[in-house]
Amino acid sequence: MNDSLILKQVRIQLENRCLVGVDQIISPGDVFTVMGPSGSGKSTLLAYVAGFLSPTFQAEGEIWLGNRDITHLPAESRGVGLLFQDPLLFPHLSVAGNLGFGLPQHTPNKAECIERALEQINLSGFGNRDPATLSGGQKSRVALMRLLLSKPCAVLLDEPFSKLDTTLRREMRDLVFSQLREAGLPSLLVTHDQEDAQAAGGPLIEL
Structure with missing residues (x-):
């Protein structure tokens, strides 16, 4: 059984301006969506969870996978997978x-x-x-x-459908979310698309 991904009072600032504030438990198989326009801090949150946040930003708060505190682990030791806009x-x-x-x-x-x-x-x-x-x-x-x-023990989705045409986008949404649910993986999606958020079906915040 996979464990929850827990964001404990995560706050990310840039030059004393708060970009992101999140306090959320993402259960296995659920997708937590963070919506907002470009530059609002969505990808910055992913970078913090994944372990490669630029030192330009000031971050506080803890990231847990089940009973494991991964806040200060190197990216390759966190057990977090990423899916980007480009297949790479x-x-x-x-x-x-x-x-x-x-x-x-x-x-x-x-x-x-x-x-x-x-x-x-x-x-x-x-x-x-x-x-x-x-x-x-x-x-x-x-x-x-x-x-x-x-x-992976958890998955981060960085606008993975944004470069697909409308029909393909719907098809890939269905495939991705069904596979994540089937695998019981807690997932964090960042997007600026309302339909992505609706298809994810989980809790949502807007930046």
């Missing part, structure tokens, strides 16, 4: 290679895991493909599955 697939690896990169090192039967993952996102037989040959939606699905295969 590795161009020198095949589709299967990209998925394999996400798998923990000692995973048994990696090839079988990758094939099952491809089936799950309706890309069976695409393992040997160059990512450059995929459509935008296919790339997004591979990026999502690579994230899930890495077994």
Whole structure:
């Protein structure tokens, strides 16, 4: 069972101006949405939770995953996965290679895991493909599955649907949120899109 992602009285300032104030428990399988225009501090909050906030900002408050305080851990030790606006697939690896990169090192039967993952996102037989040959939606699905295969304890979503057209955006929303719920992952979404927030279906704050 996954644990909750807990933001305990998190406050982020820039030059003594408060950008973000959050006090929230995000339960396993829930998506907490932070809405606001560009420059309002949404991505700054993600950076703090992920562990790579610029020292330009002043931050206080704690971040917990279950009973583990991850506030001061390096980014790679937090167990937090990220999904960005761009899929960021590795161009020198095949589709299967990209998925394999996400798998923990000692995973048994990696090839079988990758094939099952491809089936799950309706890309069976695409393992040997160059990512450059995929459509935008296919790339997004591979990026999502690579994230899930890495077994994160929580997920951060940085406007992951913003570059997709309307139909594809709806399709990817359904896929992402259903997969996160199924995996029982507490997730934090930042967006400026009301439909993203409605589809997420969880608690929401506006900056």
